[in-house]
Amino acid sequence: MTQPRALRAHMIHSWDGTEWQVFVALPDEARWPHVPFPITDGIPTLNARAAALHSLGFTPLGAEQTWEWMETVFEGDPDGVVSLVATTTVAPETDPPA
Template sequence: MPHTRAIRAHMIQSYDGTEWQVFVALPDEARWPTVPFPLTDGIPTLRARTNALATLGYALLDGEHTWDWMETVFEGDPDGTVSLVATTTVAPTHPTADDT
């Protein structure tokens, strides 16, 4: 893959707790396209997440299937409900001049 700007991809549970969402955090974009997975299907596999990223036009930067997991509290949640968040580094599969 050519030199490209690294971007962070995330997988979170939706705010209403009904699905997992895979998305790429794009600077200067108000809304990010997501790929949803029903919560009832369990945590999406590495392959499912990789396929979701490909659907969004991204690939894992280093070709490895590594995701970092962390716990966070939903912002503004008075009960302090903990959410799991997974992140990895990706790059566009078709970089533009701005990405190189």
């Protein structure tokens, strides 16, 4: 049995800061489908992120569903505004959502 290809899923703030976005970085794709979560609802829970990934046709690898958090500075931002990014490893689901 072949091992599914591992990809990285990300959760970031939108460019305008109004929502969290969960997406999977797909090689050779110019635009990645995403699932939005309003900032006003707080940080999406692990279950909400797993449901978002499922709706995109992916499943987290590993039972813990751990996400790694990091800070990054927006490229070209003279004020050095920091953005939070969370990532986890995912694989395509064997039976994509209908």
